[in-house]
Amino acid sequence: MPADTLTINLDPELGALFRRYQAHTRTTAEHYIGELLAKTRPTLQAMVEALDEADGDAQALGRLFGSKMAQLMQAQQAVQAEA
DSSP states (O other): OOOOOOOOOOOHHHHHHHHHHHHHHOOOHHHHHHHHHHHHHHHHHHHHHHHHHHTTOHHHHHHHHHHHHHHHHHHHHHHHHHO
């Protein structure tokens, strides 16, 4: 399956900040944002799964999200312990 494309409009100040960052690090805004999204993917995944399961119940959403994040953190710690 081909990757989806996302277009982000940056305000002028943020665009300038990314240009300055790239000048120092040679890291493009696209790469920086891609890495940021990859690192926050577990949080997004936990939220979406909690939303799916909560089915509109706000109290259940908070409980489910917390549970999902705890499961992800435990799995990540187990992987790190094996390394």
